[in-house]
Amino acid sequence: xxxxxxxxxxESFKLSQLIYDTRYxxxxxxxxxxxxxxxxxxxxxxxxISNLAALGKDFSFAFLWEPAGYDINQRLIDYDSRxxxxxxxxVGILNTLLLALVGCITATIVGVLAGVARLSKxxxxxxxxxxxxxxxxxxxxxxxxxxxVALVNEVLPSPxxxxxxxxxxxxxxxxxxxxPEALFSRSMGDLSIAGLFNISIDxxxxxxxxxxxxxxxxxxxxWADQQQAATGDRPQVIWYRLGVVFLPLILLLxxxxxxxxxxELKGFNFQGGTYVRDSFLGMWIALSLYTGAFIAENVRAGxxxxxxxxxxxxxxxxxxxxxxxxxxxxPQALRVIVPPLISQYLNLTKNxxxxxxxxxxxxxxxxxxxxxxxTGREMxxxxxxxxxxxxxxxxxxxxxxxxxxxxxxxxx
Amino acid sequence: MSDIGFVxxxxxxxxxxxxxxxxxxxxxxxxLFSSPVNSALTLVSIGFIALVLLEILPxxxxxxxAPAEMxxxxxxxxxxxxxxxxINERFYQFLFGFYPSELYARPTLAFLGLxxxxxxxxxxxxxxxxxxxxxxxxxxAYFLIxxxxxxxxxxxxxxxxxGWAVSTHGEEKxxxxxxxAFGPLVTLILxxxxxxxxxxFLVAPIDGLLSAILxxxxxxxxxxxxxxxxxxxxxxxxxxxxxxxxxxxxALGRQSDLFIVRSLxxxxxxxxxxVPLITLLFVASTLLAYFLPPGTxxxxxxxxxxxxxxxxxxxxxxxxxxxxxxxxxxQYEAGDAMGLTYWxxxxxxxxPQALKISIPNxxxxFIGLFKDTTLVIVIGLLDPxxxxxxxxxxxxWNGIVxxxxxxxxxxxxxxxxGMSRYAAYxxxxxxxxxx
Numbered sequence: 046x047x048x049x050x051x052x053x054x055x056e057s058f059k060l061s062q063l064i065y066d067t068r069y070x071x072x073x074x075x076x077x078x079x080x081x082x083x084x085x086x087x088x089x090x091x092x093x094i095s096n097l098a099a100l101g102k103d104f105s106f107a108f109l110w111e112p113a114g115y116d117i118n119q120r121l122i123d124y125d126s127r128x129x130x131x132x133x134x135x136v137g138i139l140n141t142l143l144l145a146l147v148g149c150i151t152a153t154i155v156g157v158l159a160g161v162a163r164l165s166k167x168x169x170x171x172x173x174x175x176x177x178x179x180x181x182x183x184x185x186x187x188x189x190x191x192x193x194v195a196l197v198n199e200v201l202p203s204p205x206x207x208x209x210x211x212x213x214x215x216x217x218x219x220x221x222x223x224x225p226e227a228l229f230s231r232s233m234g235d236l237s238i239a240g241l242f243n244i245s246i247d248x249x250x251x252x253x254x255x256x257x258x259x260x261x262x263x264x265x266x267x268w269a270d271q272q273q274a275a276t277g278d279r280p281q282v283i284w285y286r287l288g289v290v291f292l293p294l295i296l297l298l299x300x301x302x303x304x305x306x307x308x309e310l311k312g313f314n315f316q317g318g319t320y321v322r323d324s325f326l327g328m329w330i331a332l333s334l335y336t337g338a339f340i341a342e343n344v345r346a347g348x349x350x351x352x353x354x355x356x357x358x359x360x361x362x363x364x365x366x367x368x369x370x371x372x373x374x375x376p377q378a379l380r381v382i383v384p385p386l387i388s389q390y391l392n393l394t395k396n397x398x399x400x401x402x403x404x405x406x407x408x409x410x411x412x413x414x415x416x417x418x419x420t421g422r423e424m425x426x427x428x429x430x431x432x433x434x435x436x437x438x439x440x441x442x443x444x445x446x447x448x449x450x451x452x453x454x455x456x457x
Numbered sequence: 458m459s460d461i462g463f464v465x466x467x468x469x470x471x472x473x474x475x476x477x478x479x480x481x482x483x484x485x486x487x488x489l490f491s492s493p494v495n496s497a498l499t500l501v502s503i504g505f506i507a508l509v510l511l512e513i514l515p516x517x518x519x520x521x522x523a524p525a526e527m528x529x530x531x532x533x534x535x536x537x538x539x540x541x542x543x544i545n546e547r548f549y550q551f552l553f554g555f556y557p558s559e560l561y562a563r564p565t566l567a568f569l570g571l572x573x574x575x576x577x578x579x580x581x582x583x584x585x586x587x588x589x590x591x592x593x594x595x596x597x598a599y600f601l602i603x604x605x606x607x608x609x610x611x612x613x614x615x616x617x618x619x620g621w622a623v624s625t626h627g628e629e630k631x632x633x634x635x636x637x638a639f640g641p642l643v644t645l646i647l648x649x650x651x652x653x654x655x656x657x658f659l660v661a662p663i664d665g666l667l668s669a670i671l672x673x674x675x676x677x678x679x680x681x682x683x684x685x686x687x688x689x690x691x692x693x694x695x696x697x698x699x700x701x702x703x704x705x706x707x708a709l710g711r712q713s714d715l716f717i718v719r720s721l722x723x724x725x726x727x728x729x730x731x732v733p734l735i736t737l738l739f740v741a742s743t744l745l746a747y748f749l750p751p752g753t754x755x756x757x758x759x760x761x762x763x764x765x766x767x768x769x770x771x772x773x774x775x776x777x778x779x780x781x782x783x784x785x786x787x788q789y790e791a792g793d794a795m796g797l798t799y800w801x802x803x804x805x806x807x808x809p810q811a812l813k814i815s816i817p818n819x820x821x822x823f824i825g826l827f828k829d830t831t832l833v834i835v836i837g838l839l840d841p842x843x844x845x846x847x848x849x850x851x852x853x854w855n856g857i858v859x860x861x862x863x864x865x866x867x868x869x870x871x872x873x874x875g876m877s878r879y880a881a882y883x884x885x886x887x888x889x890x891x892x
Contacts, residue, residue, distance in 0.1 A: 064642060075717040082721055089748045096747045167495045168488035169502045183873035184866045185828035187842060192862045195849070199858050398733035401835055413739055423743040430739075431732045438731035 097424075106429075108420045109134070115415050117406045119322055122242035130416050137411030138433060144328060144407065145394040151333035152393060153386070156340025163345050174341065181338035186396050189335050194327030194403045197221075204314050216308050216315060221326055223308035226319040230302030247301055254297050258290035265289070324405035328397070336393045340386060347382030348374070380452045387445045391438055398434070408433055516859075528853035543854050544864050547844070551864070554684015554839050560604075560676065564687050567601040570594055571694065579879065595698075602683070602691070606674035608667040612660045616652050624648035680758045684839035686868060691758065693827040696765040700826065701819070703766065704773025705812075709803065711774060712781050722774070729771030734829050737764040742836040761833055769826040776822055780815030781807060813887050820880035824873045831869075841865045 063073045097104065109131040116126050121139045124132055163174040181189070201219040216223040233246035265282050273279040308318030321329075351374050359369040398409040406414075408430060417426040476482060489499045519538030522545050524531040532540030544551070553564055574594035577587040593614065600610040628644045668674075683691070710722035729737075741764040742757065784807060792802030812819070834843035845861040848854050 071715050075715050078715070078721065079717050082717075092750055093747045096751055099751055165498075166488065166491060167498050167502075169506075170498050173502055173506070179874065180866075180870065183824065183828075183870045183877070185831040185842075185869055187831045187834070188862055188866055188869070191842060191846070192858065192866075195858045195862070199856060395733040398735045399832070399835075401735065409733070409735055413736060417739075417743075423739075424747065427736060427739055427744060431728075431736050434733055434736065435728060435731040439727070442727075 093424075102422075104424060106425055108416075108422055108425070111420075113416065114419065117411060119325065119406060130412075130420070133416060134408065134412040134429070137406055137408040140405070141394070141397050141400075141407040141409075144325065144332070144397045144400070144405070145390075148329055148332040148336065148393050148397070149390045151329070152336035152340055152389070155333055155337030156389075157344050159337060159341035160344025160348070163341060164348060178338045178341050181335050182342070186331065186335050187399050187402060189331035190328050190399055190403060193331040194324055197323045197327050204310060207310050207315075214305070214307060216318075218315070219323065220314070221320055221322040223315045223318045223320050225305035225307050226317070228304055228306045230304065232301065250297060250301075251294065254293050255290065258293055261289045262286040322405070324400065324403045327403060328400055328405055332393055332396055336389055336396075339389050339392075343382055343385040343389065346385075347378040350381045351377045380454075383448060383452075384445055387441060387448070391441050394437055394441075395434060529855065529857055539860050540857060541860055543848060543857055543860055547848060550844055551685045551841055553687050554844070555682045556678060556684070556687070557676075557682065560678065563601045563604070563675070567598045568687075568690070570597060570601070571690075595695075600675075602687075603678055603680070604675045605677040606664075606668040606672055608671075608674075609660070609664045612664055612667075613656075616655050616660070619655055620648045620652040623651045680756045683758060685841055685844060688758070688833070688838060688840050689827070689830045692762055692765055692830040692833065695762045696769050696826045696830075697823050699762075699766040700769035700773045700822075703770035704777055705808065707770060707774035708777035708781060711778055726771045726774050729768055730775065734765070734768050734832050735835055737768050738832060738836050740764060757836070757838070761836070761838065765826065765829070768829075769822060772822045772825070773819065776815050776818040777811060779818065780811035780813075783814055784810055816880055816884055816887070820876055824876050827873060827876070828869060841868065 063069050110129045112127050113130045113133040114126050115133070117124055117133060117136050119140055120136045121143065122132075122136060124136045159174050159177060162170050163178065165171050165174075198219045201217050204216075204218045204220060207216065207218070214225050229247050233250065235243040236246050236249065237243050262285075265286050269280050269282045306317050308315040308320075310316075355373055355377065356369060359373045360366075364372065397407055398413075400407040401410045401414055404410070412426050412433075413430045417423060420426070473479075477486065490496045516538040519536045520541050521532045521536035521538070522541050524535045524540075524542050526534070527542055527546050529540055529543075532542050549558065549561065553561060556564060570590075571594070573587065574591040577583040577585060578591055596610045596614050600607065624644055624647075627647060628641065631640050631644045631647065707722050707726055710718050711726060713719055738761060741760040745760050745763075746754065788806055788810065789802065792806045795802075797805065831840055831842045833840050834846070837843075839847070842865060845865060848861060849857060
């Protein structure tokens with residue numbers, strides 16, 4: 046008696062399996078989604094082409110090389126109204142980056158101070174900081190920006206009122222703040238980079254000396270660490286560390302003939318010195334305080350996230366309070382603080398685009414503002430503008446991902 | 458035997474703690490003057506508060522609301538403090554923009570309706586039947602604010618009704634024709650298609666026809682008349698209401714195993730989050746017309762609402778994704794082990810928990826969105842900030858700063874702070890862990 050070897054039932058394929066069989070369903074859905082997406086894109090592109098054709102427009106970026114024909118009141122690189130639109134955009138982009146950079150620095154300082162103060166045992170300080178955080182978080186950024194620019198314009202005196210008055214190094218006027226500029230009597234001149242923009246050789250030299258000084262100082266610190274690890278005694282190196290940074294710098298400044306140029310009232314306005322525009326100043330204060338309130342909350346959450354047991358454990362091991370903070374608490378708190386901190390930087394950078402409401406010429410003001418209106422090329426300018434912001438955001442989130450990967454708790 | 462001189466038989470009365478370790482004195486000692494540094498900080502803070510109050514209180518008290526001449530100089534002639542006459546004069550403009558003054562009752566009614574519609578959504582103890590009102594409310598609000606004939610809103614309401622009718626009554630017939638396998642699916646597709654077709658091709662002509670024959674309705678108000686806080690609320694409420702479901706869908710898409718769906722969602726989310734809202738508003742005002750069939754024009758406010766919704770839903774998706782990702786894997790596996798389908802496990806297990814833990818961040822996104830409605834001034838809509846710029850340019854009010862911006866700031870603060878308080882309440886209510 047033998048059992049007949051039954052052939053396995055043939056795989057029959059029914060059309061309904063495409064939907065009801067989990068093996069095929071995901072494929073069906075994806076093909077359908079892709080199809081729908083391409084259909085939608087095709088429809089949009091088709092509409093755009095026929096609309097552009099109806100208006101007699103084409104899609105080209107040639108306008109970027111035509112003369113811009115407008116002036117920009119704050120520029121970090123050479124620019125005049127005959128320069129092409131591309132250069133105007135570049136000026137705007139640099140203005141955006143400048144505002145974002147200084148804004149991020151001050152917002153961090155404000156935020157860390159406010160966040161720590163909000164956790165203070167001092168009731169009244171904690172309450173003041175709570176009020177600051179709640180007020181700034183719950184009122185629109187744009188209102189703060191317009192308010193602070195308006196305050197600079199309305200509250201500070203106009204340059205005219207300084208006639209016959211002895212002005213100090215810093216002059217606060219309703220057009221902005223003037224402060225001394227660094228001048229070099231034996232300047233090395235400018236270096237032209239690829240004919241695009243000039244950069245001062247003096248500045249490069251100073252930057253180089255500072256970087257080398259910091260590097261050497263770091264090596265001395267590392268050497269001291271080694272000594273401490275090997276012998277248990279830490280050599281006193283703080284003066285050497287300061288010396289290698291500052292002595293060469295002072296020497297270089299003397300060689301270059303460094304002196305300060307003070308602002309002076311000439312005619313209707315101040316001449317000389319460095320000048321921070323009213324709109325820049327207002328935006329800077331507003332963005333720092335606004336983003337600072339958010340950062341304060343992140344800092345507070347980060348510090349509270351480290352459990353009290355960590356401090357107690359460190360004390361139990363005999364680690365001193367200072368070292369407990371720097372070796373135990375901060376590394377753990379930073380893991381919580383840094384990711385939202387970076388997204389606050391990102392928000393601040395995107396909020397600089399509000400400059401257009403107060404006339405600060407950032408990338409949105411030049412490329413998305415005047416260039417758009419003059420050339421009438423909405424499509425191209427907005428694409429470029431969005432690409433610019435997208436590149437910044439994506440590179441910041443890339444940095445954030447790298448950081449998260451590095452500090453991630455290693456589990457199993 | 459008893460050589461003990463004295464044995465106390467009863468307890469002593471408890472003596473009160475020393476005055477320095479109870480009551481307000483202890484509190485002050487602990488919280489304000491616990492160390493020299495703290496004492497210094499306290500004194501500095503008190504000085505700061507005093508300074509601010511000394512500046513603000515006289516300014517508030519010696520204010521003028523209705524001077525003889527309605528202008529800044531008129532105010533200054535009567536009082537040294539704040540000049541609230543500007544708020545007094547432009548109050549209705551701040552509320553409604555340039556909405557015709559004889560029709561103010563309509564947006565007011567719409568606002569009261571909003572409160573009524575929100576009641577059953579926000580609080581569980583409201584009558585559940587009110588949810589029907591909430592469902593109909595968007596169309597009602599549109600009719601009240603924009604006016605026009607009654608037919609457009611009615612036809613829009615008919616859309617979902619048609620879809621429902623097709624899906625319930627069509628199923629048996631379709632199944633009878635095609636068979637069990639595809640019946641339900643085809644019915645679903647048919648009902649969705651019928652709604653889309655209804656909105657795309659039928660609503661406009663039928664509306665036009667009916668409006669021409671039977672012009673029943675109220676006076677129409679053009680979009681450029683809308684402004685003030687009403688405009689902020691319209692954009693904010695539409696964005697909030699629409700961005701949550703879209704955000705949930707995007708978050709699920711981003712977390713799904715389907716590669717193409719996931720990439721599409723990631724692309725949308727990242728490109729929306731990567732650009733400032735201003736650029737999207739520029740797209741709404743200048744580019745959106747290019748993407749639609751030639752000759753299509755629709756309202757600027759509607760276009761702005763669409764872009765704001767897209768922008769907010771990308772942020773919402775990230776917030777909800779964070780909530781979904783925070784759930785332990787065991788929850789998914791438990792859902793699978795129970796034999797639930799994807800949608801069942803999402804609906805019954807994953808989303809309720811994910812949404813609950815992301816409530817604080819969802820509300821932060823709502824608050825951000827509501828604050829961002831002020832950006833519409835860059836494309837020329839007259840929200841309160843836009844109005845204030847116009848007022849400051851007026852010769853009568855030139856030089857006024859704090860009164861205007863303080864007023865607008867108080868408005869936004871009340872709404873945003875209210876939302877964050879509601880979130881805290883919701884968090885407490887939904888808290889189920891016993892800690």
